[in-house]
Amino acid sequence: xxxxxxxxxxxxxxxxxxxxxxxxxxxxxxxxxxxxxxxxxxxxxxxxxxxxxxxxxxxxxxxxxxxxxxxxxxxxxxxxxxxxxxxxxxxxxxxxxxxxxxxxxxxxxxxxxxxxxxxxxxxxxxxxxxxxxxxxxxxxxxxxxxxxxxxxxxxxxxxxxxxxxxxxxxxxxxxxxxxxxxxxxxxxxxxxxxxxxxxxxxxxxxxxxxxx
Numbered sequence: 001x002x003x004x005x006x007x008x009x010x011x012x013x014x015x016x017x018x019x020x021x022x023x024x025x026x027x028x029x030x031x032x033x034x035x036x037x038x039x040x041x042x043x044x045x046x047x048x049x050x051x052x053x054x055x056x057x058x059x060x061x062x063x064x065x066x067x068x069x070x071x072x073x074x075x076x077x078x079x080x081x082x083x084x085x086x087x088x089x090x091x092x093x094x095x096x097x098x099x100x101x102x103x104x105x106x107x108x109x110x111x112x113x114x115x116x117x118x119x120x121x122x123x124x125x126x127x128x129x130x131x132x133x134x135x136x137x138x139x140x141x142x143x144x145x146x147x148x149x150x151x152x153x154x155x156x157x158x159x160x161x162x163x164x165x166x167x168x169x170x171x172x173x174x175x176x177x178x179x180x181x182x183x184x185x186x187x188x189x190x191x192x193x194x195x196x197x198x199x200x201x202x203x204x205x206x207x208x209x210x211x212x
Contacts, residue, residue, distance in 0.1 A: 001059075002168045008161035009063060015154035016070045022147045023077045028085040031148050033137045034078040035095050039130035041071035042099075047123035049116055090140045093133035102126045111179065124180055128187040131155065135194065149194075149202045156191035159184055 023029050048064040055061065078086055106122035134152070138144045144152075163184050169175040201207065 002165060002172075004161050004165040004168055008158045008165055011154050011161060012158035013063070013066065015151050015158060016067070016074075018147065018151045018154060020070060020074060020077070022145075022151065023074070023082065027082060029078045029082045030085050030087055031137070031141065031145050032078060032086075033091045033093070033134040034075070034086055034088070035091055035093055035133040036130055036137075037071065037074045037078060039095060039098070039126060039133070041068075041075050043123045043127045043130055044068045044071050046119040046126075049119060053116070087137075087141075091133060091137050092140070093136045095133060098126065098129050098132065102129070109179070121179060124183045128183040129190070131187070131190060135190070143207050146202060146207070149198055152191070152194055153198050153202075156188065156195060159187045159191070163188060 019032070023032065044064075044067045048068060051061065051064055102125040103122055105125055106118050110118050110121040131152070138148075163181070166177065166181050166184065
């Protein structure tokens with residue numbers, strides 16, 4: 001454990017809590033991509049199957065369970081509890097164009113050709129692009145609520161901090177995972193345009209919009 005991984009985990013947790021509180025307090029999931037949330041639920045499900053086979057630490061187990069539970073709670077709120085407020089017309093990204101190629105890539109490029117390892121690799125690849133339906137939805141609607149942008153910022157910050165975590169682990173632990181690093185770089189790059197708009201608009205009290 002190092003400071004970058006810890007702050008990355010906390011940023012990730014903050015993003016999830018912000019999103020859940022936003023939906024629950026407003027009693028609405030307007031502006032939230034249900035498809036992105038389904039992809040994240042799939043990410044955590046396929047990544048944390050090792051909960052059934054091994055124990056690393058109490059912290060590790062706790063965070064994994066929280067991520068899985070919150071992911072499915074978010075999906076429930078969007079598609080069941082507050083279904084009437086879900087904007088399915090704008091949440092129109094074709095997720096099969098992400099899931100199928102990512103699945104194929106996980107089978108072809110992985111650390112070990114075993115079921116759990118392929119599913120873990122699949123989750124790493126999928127997480128790098130899971131936010132695309134949300135960004136696509138914002139570009140279609142033309143703007144995003146401030147609280148939604150805070151969620152996206154914390155999510156992007158989590159991935160950026162994890163890149164520093166990989167650098168730290170390489171220099172101080174001799175650990176290097178090319179799959180996780182490349183996927184992390186891809187995910188962080190996807191947030192670059194959003195980061196710029198967040199700093200230049202949201203932090204100045206303006207509404208965020210992405211070019212259509």
